[in-house]
Amino acid sequence: MLILGFFFLLRPGEYAYTTNPDATPFRLQDVHLRRHAVRLPHLTCSFHELESANFLCLEFTTQKNGVRGEVIGLGMSGNPAFCPVRAAIRRVQHLRLHNASPTTPLYAYFSRSWNALTTTVLTQELRRSVTIVGTAVGLQPDDISIRSLRASGAMALLCANIDPDRIRLLGRWRSDEMLRYLHVQAYPVVAHLATAMLQHGHFQLIPNFR
Secondary structure (H helix, E strand, C coil): CHHHHHHCCCCHHHHCECCCCCCCCCEHHHEEEEECCEEECCCCCCHHHHHCCCEEEEECCCCCCCCCCCEEEEECCCCCCCCHHHHHHHHHHHHHHCCCCCCCECCEEEECEEEECEHHHHHHHHHHHHHHHHHHHCCCHHHCCCCHHHHHHHHHHHHCCCCHHHHHHHCCCCCHHHHHHCCCCCHHHHCCHHHHHHHCCCCCCCCCCC
């Protein structure tokens, strides 16, 4: 679920259990898996067929700022573990293995009984990781929470020089609210700005007189 939250720039209530009454989590039936142009019947096809999927779509039903019926998709990341398509396949397989209904939230998991991944648990997982690797990247555990994934995904796209309008579309931002998720101190964003300013700082003004 952390992987899906990162790649799809999701809000916590869309991929984790929260007591917020306005939360609208994605369900098993909101997943669409494709193999190229062919949509796989993920609720009934074999697990072998599921493994052949290379494109994932999430359908927005009642999610905040989502257009009802809108489908947003992503391809494979190239990393066998940290990949939105592979993560969704694992979720679908687990839910189907335990006879989950189509309306079961994606964050549900079965361990003797049905349980839910909560925002608290996922925040704890993130902070445990930061405890291990955070010093190398200038982070402390308390610096992040599950809400950080939305900003992290947006920053990853910005650092990859993806057009801000495309980032806004993926994150379903309807205004410049997206800008408050971005961090100007990110090294890839600012590393070449001084050079660019010198290269493009030579210009002449068009005379404003006849």
